[in-house]
Amino acid sequence: MKSMITKILLGVAMTAIVVPAMAREGRGGHGGGGQNQGQRKRGMPGAEKRIERQKAHIQRALDKGKITQEQAVTLQGKVDAIQAKKDAAMADGKITKEERTEIKGDLNSSKQDIRNAVKPVDDSPSSSSSSSSESNP
Numbered sequence: 501m502k503s504m505i506t507k508i509l510l511g512v513a514m515t516a517i518v519v520p521a522m523a524r525e526g527r528g529g530h531g532g533g534g535q536n537q538g539q540r541k542r543g544m545p546g547a548e549k550r551i552e553r554q555k556a557h558i559q560r561a562l563d564k565g566k567i568t569q570e571q572a573v574t575l576q577g578k579v580d581a582i583q584a585k586k587d588a589a590m591a592d593g594k595i596t597k598e599e600r601t602e603i604k605g606d607l608n609s610s611k612q613d614i615r616n617a618v619k620p621v622d623d624s625p626s627s628s629s630s631s632s633s634e635s636n637p
Contacts, residue, residue, distance in 0.1 A: 544590075547582075547607060554579050554610060555579055559572075585602075589603065
């Protein structure tokens with residue numbers, strides 16, 4: 501009887517050690533996450549920094565009069581949507597490779613949108629190709 505109790509207690513102790521370790525590794529304890537594993541756990545801190553930089557860029561452009569309030573609201577809405585997507589992806593405790601790729605793509609797109617709003621494409625006939633195409637309808 502004493503041997504049986506010892507075995508049960510040993511089994512409970514091992515379970516208490518092994519189960520949290522498996523949960524930390526994710527996907528049933530198979531590990532295999534490599535360097536990206538830590539990034540999933542922290543919730544894409546690089547994306548978090550990019551979101552903050554984009555918000556600051558929008559605010560600076562608005563403060564300097566380079567964009568209108570309406571443009572700022574639109575751009576801020578896009579950045580907020582990316583933040584919400586990242587938060588939703590993190591809801592289960594990890595961000596998959598596909599989610600990470602999509603969020604990075606969204607951040608690249610919003611970065612370009614901000615640049616285009618701050619420095620619109622110059623339509624002046626400074627280059628010979630644009631002036632010749634404008635003069636010939």
